[in-house]
Amino acid sequence: MAAFHPMAGSRIRISPLLEVASPVAKAEAARACAAPYAARRRFSGIVATAVAASASAATEFDLKAYLGEKATAVNRVLDASIPADEPPAALHEAMRYALLAGGKRVRPALCLAACAIVGGREAWAMPAAAAVEIVHTMSLVHDDLPCLDDDDLRRGKPTCHVVYGEPIAVLAGDALLSLSFHQMARVDSYPPDVDADKHPARVVRSIAELARCIGSEGLVAGQVVDLQMTGSAEPVPIDRLEYIHLHKTASLLEASVVIGAILGGGSDEQIERLRKYARSIGLLFQVIDDILDVTKSSEELGKTAGKDLDLTKRRQHHFCTWLIISPIGRTEFINIARDRNCFGSF
Amino acid sequence: MAAFHPMAGSRIRISPLLEVASPVAKAEAARACAAPYAARRRFSGIVATAVAASASAATEFDLKAYLGEKATAVNRVLDASIPADEPPAALHEAMRYALLAGGKRVRPALCLAACAIVGGREAWAMPAAAAVEIVHTMSLVHDDLPCLDDDDLRRGKPTCHVVYGEPIAVLAGDALLSLSFHQMARVDSYPPDVDADKHPARVVRSIAELARCIGSEGLVAGQVVDLQMTGSAEPVPIDRLEYIHLHKTASLLEASVVIGAILGGGSDEQIERLRKYARSIGLLFQVIDDILDVTKSSEELGKTAGKDLDLTKRRQHHFCTWLIISPIGRTEFINIARDRNCFGSF
Numbered sequence: 021m022a023a024f025h026p027m028a029g030s031r032i033r034i035s036p037l038l039e040v041a042s043p044v045a046k047a048e049a050a051r052a053c054a055a056p057y058a059a060r061r062r063f064s065g066i067v068a069t070a071v072a073a074s075a076s077a078a079t080e081f082d083l084k085a086y087l088g089e090k091a092t093a094v095n096r097v098l099d100a101s102i103p104a105d106e107p108p109a110a111l112h113e114a115m116r117y118a119l120l121a122g123g124k125r126v127r128p129a130l131c132l133a134a135c136a137i138v139g140g141r142e143a144w145a146m147p148a149a150a151a152v153e154i155v156h157t158m159s160l161v162h163d164d165l166p167c168l169d170d171d172d173l174r175r176g177k178p179t180c181h182v183v184y185g186e187p188i189a190v191l192a193g194d195a196l197l198s199l200s201f202h203q204m205a206r207v208d209s210y211p212p213d214v215d216a217d218k219h220p221a222r223v224v225r226s227i228a229e230l231a232r233c234i235g236s237e238g239l240v241a242g243q244v245v246d247l248q249m250t251g252s253a254e255p256v257p258i259d260r261l262e263y264i265h266l267h268k269t270a271s272l273l274e275a276s277v278v279i280g281a282i283l284g285g286g287s288d289e290q291i292e293r294l295r296k297y298a299r300s301i302g303l304l305f306q307v308i309d310d311i312l313d314v315t316k317s318s319e320e321l322g323k324t325a326g327k328d329l330d331l332t333k334r335r336q337h338h339f340c341t342w343l344i345i346s347p348i349g350r351t352e353f354i355n356i357a358r359d360r361n362c363f364g365s366f
Numbered sequence: 367m368a369a370f371h372p373m374a375g376s377r378i379r380i381s382p383l384l385e386v387a388s389p390v391a392k393a394e395a396a397r398a399c400a401a402p403y404a405a406r407r408r409f410s411g412i413v414a415t416a417v418a419a420s421a422s423a424a425t426e427f428d429l430k431a432y433l434g435e436k437a438t439a440v441n442r443v444l445d446a447s448i449p450a451d452e453p454p455a456a457l458h459e460a461m462r463y464a465l466l467a468g469g470k471r472v473r474p475a476l477c478l479a480a481c482a483i484v485g486g487r488e489a490w491a492m493p494a495a496a497a498v499e500i501v502h503t504m505s506l507v508h509d510d511l512p513c514l515d516d517d518d519l520r521r522g523k524p525t526c527h528v529v530y531g532e533p534i535a536v537l538a539g540d541a542l543l544s545l546s547f548h549q550m551a552r553v554d555s556y557p558p559d560v561d562a563d564k565h566p567a568r569v570v571r572s573i574a575e576l577a578r579c580i581g582s583e584g585l586v587a588g589q590v591v592d593l594q595m596t597g598s599a600e601p602v603p604i605d606r607l608e609y610i611h612l613h614k615t616a617s618l619l620e621a622s623v624v625i626g627a628i629l630g631g632g633s634d635e636q637i638e639r640l641r642k643y644a645r646s647i648g649l650l651f652q653v654i655d656d657i658l659d660v661t662k663s664s665e666e667l668g669k670t671a672g673k674d675l676d677l678t679k680r681r682q683h684h685f686c687t688w689l690i691i692s693p694i695g696r697t698e699f700i701n702i703a704r705d706r707n708c709f710g711s712f
Contacts, residue, residue, distance in 0.1 A: 102582070108590040111582050162540060167532040186513040190536065191589055194508060195581040197540065201547050202577035205570050220566035224551050227573060231548035235541040236448070236457050243537055244454040 090132050090149075091125035093142075097150040101203060114184040114192040115199070119157045121175040127152040127273060130301075131280035134294055140284020144219075147209035148226055148283055151200040152276040155230065158196035159239055159272075161189055168247065197234070201227060215285070226279040233275035242268025262303070270302025277301075436478050436495075437471035439488075443496040447549060460530040460538040461545070465503045467521040473498040473619060476647075477626035480640055486630020490565075493555035494572055494629055497546040498622040501576065504542035505585055505618075507535055514593065543580070547573060561631070572625040579621035588614025608649070616648020623647075 102115050128149035135145035164171040164179040165186060172182050181189035203209055204227055210219065232238060246264045249256050277298035281291045448461050474495035481491035510517040510525040511532060518528050527535035549555055550573055556565065578584060592610045595602050623644035627637045 108582070108587050108594075110594070111587060111590045115582065158540075162536055165536060167536060187593055188590065190508055190511060190513060191586050191593075194504075194539070194543065195586040197543050198577045198580035198586070199582070201573060202581060205574035205577055207571070207574070217563075220570045223570050224566045224573075225553075227547060227570075228551035228553070231544045231551055234544035235548060236454065236461065236545070238544075240537050240541040240544070241454050241457060244457045244534065247533055247537075248454075248456070 086133075087124060087126070087129050090129040093146070094125050094128040094132075094149050094153060095120070097146055097203075098153060101150060101154070101199060110184060110188055111192060111195060114180055114188045115196055117177075117183060118161050118174075118180045118192060119154060119196065121177050123153070123157075123175055125153055126305075127156055127276040130273060130298065131276040134277040134280030134286075134298075135284035137294075138281050138284040138286030138290050140280075140286075141211070141213065143211045144214055144285075145280045145283045147203045147206075148230070148279045149276075151203045151230060152272060152279070154196050154200040154203065155234055155239075156272060158193045158200070159234075159243070161193040161196065163243060165189060168243075200230070204230065218285070222282050222285070226282045229275050229279050229282065233271040238267055238271035238275075242266070242271065265303050266299070269305055270299050273302035273305060274298040432479075433470060433472070433475050436475040439492070440471050440474040440478075440495050440499060441466070443492055443549075444499060447496060447500070447545060456530060456534055457538060457541060460526055460534045461542055463523075463529060464507050464520075464526045464538060465500060465542065467523050469499070469503075469521055471499055472651075473502055473622040476619060476644070477622040480623040480626030480632075480644075481630030482626075483640075484627050484630040484632030484636050486626075486632075487557070487559065489557045490560055490631075491626045491629045493549045493552075494576070494625045495622075497549045497576060498618060498625070500542050500546040500549065501580055501585075502618060504539045504546070505580075505589070507539040507542065509589060511535060514589075546576070550576065564631070568628050568631070572628045575621050575625050575628065579617040584613055584617035584621075588612070588617065611649050612645070615651055616645050619648035619651060620644040 098119055099116075102112055102119065104112065104116060106112060131149040131152055132142055132145050136142060160174055161180045163169050164174055165181055172179050174180075177183075179189075180192060184192070204223060210223075234240060242264050245260065246268055249260060249264065274295055278291055278295050281294045286294070444465055445462075448458055448465065450458065450462060452458060477495040477498055478488055478491050482488060506520055507526045509515050510520055511527055518525050520526075523529075525535075526538060530538070550569060556569075580586060588610050591606065592614055595606060595610065620641055624637055624641050627640045632640070
């Protein structure tokens with residue numbers, strides 16, 4: 021197992037994600053690390069890092085190096101998943117353009133980490149790691165369409181519809197969505213060392229998780245409510261904002277982790293605890309994204325900065341800023357997470 | 367097995383689909399029916415009926431009644447698959463509007479028939495039957511969008527984007543696509559009498575078939591090439607036309623049959639023979655659809671008639687008309703199908 025553990029070969033350093041929330045996050049990490057099992061302690065470290073780590077905190081994990089290593093491995097699979105020179109050329113080019121345009125590959129890394137933490141081999145979760153990135157890309161391609169966010173910059177490049185036209189962008193998104201399930205279901209995606217008896221059931225369960233997190237109970241539901249709020253003259257209620265974040269962003273992050281744990285052979289208890297962690301990460305992930313949207317330039321972000329400030333979205337940024345920047349907001353967030361048992365003893 | 371066989375309880379009559387091609391189809395049906403196994407003979411009868419049947423031919427199967435019965439059963443599952451009164455209301459309404467607007471449910475019926483013909487219970491294939499109809503509906507919703515076919519009439523009603531707006535139509539299509547996989551993968555879709563050892567592997571294989579038939583090797587590939595041909599001033603080459611039909615239409619029909627056979631527990635040989643039949647049905651299905659587009663009114667079709675005659679599409683209709691109406695065209699089609707071993711001894 022050691023060779024596939026996310027901690028294997030790591031260096032002693034932590035990359036900062038967000039400094040402001042670090043004291044509470046460090047306390048949480050310390051508490052979680054007191055759990056009896058080594059694997060649990062290590063994962064808590066990763067999760068705490070992802071939630072909010074301090075540049076001054078010293079642990080045995082280099083998140084940046086880990087993410088880079090996993091991104092390289094996942095990019096190889098993504099590159100091989102769409103033929104570069106087979107017809108229809110325009111479709112494959114558009115799919116490859118959107119999928120291979122860069123990106124941090126955070127979701128695949130979470131998927132692979134969850135697989136490793138429950139004792140699974142990386143190769144068992146690699147098709148799913150690719151799948152969640154493909155789904156994420158599909159959601160961006162459709163979200164950027166003129167009839168939705170009408171955005172022309174993504175991952176530092178012109179958006180898919182700007183380069184290939186709106187019809188191809190719609191169809192490329194559809195093809196990407198089906199490709200994600202194809203990656204997970206095709207037999208040749210997996211190495212021969214999977215448990216022949218249990219593997220198919222794990223794949224089916226994982227596919228159900230992925231499908232649920234995309235549709236009207238997940239990502240798309242968040243997009244629809246976000247869309248409705250954007251056009252509204254009313255202030256965005258906090259519960260509605262939380263709904264958007266939990267569905268539009270947290271949902272796929274949650275599925276990434278849960279699927280990794282399922283394919284890694286995790287127990288039901290492990291899977292459900294990881295689900296709670298992942299949901300918290302997902303919520304904070306979107307909040308951070310909103311903050312960056314306000315504080316960074318388009319060049320730094322690789323997408324149009326300040327985009328989400330349009331119309332009544334200002335309100336949600338005021339809330340996000342309050343949530344993250346003020347001590348009260350931070351404490352409030354952690355309390356909400358704790359009330360929901362998001363920081364269990366895993 | 368008898369209770370789940372598509373021939374069970376049938377009446378002695380055949381509904382005509384297309385009279386003109388009947389002599390050759392009858393000969394094929396007679397040849398296929400000479401195969402040694404009763405099940406094979408019965409399925410050949412169904413296939414021959416679907417390909418081209420004569421009103422005067424007497425067999426023991428009432429296709430119209432069979433389709434009606436299966437449509438009722440599938441509609442119940444489809445209705446239950448999307449909540450009518452849960453948020454986001456606009457999304458669920460749009461999905462239900464598109465999915466429950468009618469339709470012959472030919473793909474689900476083929477799926478259920480294939481399951482039954484290999485000895486499976488109808489309930490084993492019902493989630494897949496619902497899934498293929500959901501995929502079909504998704505493809506229509508996106509195909510009708512202003513940036514693609516820009517159609518405003520479907521199944522006798524205004525199209526999804528006309529009623530709910532373009533953004534919701536895009537997102538409803540995405541949610542439908544993920545719903546199709548959710549239907550197939552969620553455990554509670556299946557009855558407890560499935561073979562616990564073999565069922566998960568069958569579901570995974572079926573999902574791989576479905577995913578493959580939608581994306582850049584299937585339905586979407588056909589949509590893209592169709593799109594490119596529509597805007598072209600050049601004549602549509604016959605091989606390109608066949609590519610469009612095989613991908614845009616035949617691909618999902620093929621998957622419907624193959625998935626039904628997989629979930630029903632069919633052998634690899636049965637599955638591959640059914641695949642060849644299904645591909646032939648699929649090709650002819652689209653050709654017939656094109657003919658109806660020319661010969662029927664919008665009211666009769668439930669969608670805009672003559673739509674596909676625009677621009678260079680005229681040429682493809684000339685080809686289709688030649689293929690179906692002229693004796694040479696008919697013979698040619700059957701010969702092509704025979705060369706490709708589409709009418710095997712199944």
